[in-house]
Amino acid sequence: MRKVILKQAQSPGDILTMTRAVVDLKLSHPDIEINVESPCHEIWENCPYLTSVSGAEVFNIGYDTIHESGWRGHHFSDAFRIDIENKLGLKIKKTGIYPELWLSDEEKGWINQVETEFGWTGPFWLINAGYKPDNELKRYTRWQEFVDLFNDYFKGSVRLAQIGHKSHHHAILKGAYNLIGKTDTRQLIRLAWWSNGTIGPLSFQFVLAAAFKLPHVVLAAGKEGVRWHIYPNGRYLYTNGALKCCEIDGCWKGGSNGHCRDLMPGNIPRCFALITPQMILDAVAMYYEGGILNLNRGK
Helix, strand or coil: CCEEEEECCCCHHHHHHHHHHHHHHHHHCCCCEEEEECCCHHHHCCCCCCCCCCCCEEEECCCHHHHHHHHHCCCHHHHHHHHHHHHHCCCCCCCCCCCCCCCCHHHHCCCCHHHHHHCCCCCEEEEECCECCCCHHHCCCCHHHHHHHHHHHHCCCCEEEEECCCCCECCCCCCCEECCCCCCHHHHHHHHHHCCEEEEECCHHHHHHHHCCCCEEEEEECCCCHHHHCCCCEEEEECCCCCHHHCCCCCCCCHHHCCCCCEECCCEEHHHHCCCHHHHHHHHHHHHHHCCCCCCCCC
């Protein structure tokens, strides 16, 4: 029996995206014993496809096809599957693109954190209004305007809960419950399961929503390729094709890849400035107007 350990040491959103490829590997080759090593072990809790192994082959798994995704149309989840195929020398049947998470029945029976912290028992959305210190080009500056529009539209029937890692930059939003720095990875997973959906940049919160097939509104702007990240049930606010710097593919700038080439006053990337708070609200409201969500939705 073949035994393998797959190692992935990047961000939580990357690791969660990789779950699709790992599950498909096991479904295609049930005789292979698999384990995963990553800094986000909470993502793999309750996963029925992993086994503690010794004497295994070890592979570092990445997503090199990101460099050609703009013209080949690969999804992020495809990239992990392709890399595993290449490194293990086998074929994996693709069953989809959605990531997977495994909540126990015990976890589903707990009271959610919004209720325990703030006493709110109604529907809520998670909002990530921050950005990492090393990737300022995912920064949106009009979140407070959106929150004001959201609260005016829903008149208190649906609330916002602000989430985010304590080491990232987060402006505290008035009119939203503040859970910044108050959730570990597993708490955030459970919180997403209880929510109506998530709002924020290309980050962990929208991959969580995709795993649970929840509504999600993503401020993608023009930084990355559209087909690389998009999930069918998400509202993906992108500006690719509207600016020369991201006319076909994303610019892929930011962090170690360099600085934005089209900054507005205040060092705001133009691709994000084109997205208005009203556009974000319209994307959220569409789920209720279309009937996927209603104001009494519960678990």
